[in-house]
Amino acid sequence: MLYTILLVVIVLALFGALPxxxxxxxxxxxxxxxxxxxxxxxxxxxxxxQA
Structure with a gap:
């Protein structure tokens, strides 16, 4: 669940960083x-x- 939320945040940040x-x-x-x-x-x- 945490990884899904973090993945969504990363994708949104990538779109937000586009000039x-x-x-x-x-x-x-x-x-x-x-x-x-x-x-x-x-x-x-x-x-x-993983460890």
Whole structure:
């Protein structure tokens, strides 16, 4: 259940990080950094659950 919710959040963040708006060029690295952080947390949770 937790992985499904986290997967939905990651997909929404990926769509939100797309530079399709005129003002999104001012965001810098924040959207991709957020996605990277979420993916890192997801990877750690996945690895710890397998151990």
């Amino acid at each position: 399709i708006h005129s003002f999104s060029s001012q965001w810098g690295y924040m959207p991709s950094g957020l996605i990277g952080t979420i993916l890192l947390v997801w990877l750690v949770l996945f690895v710890l659950r």
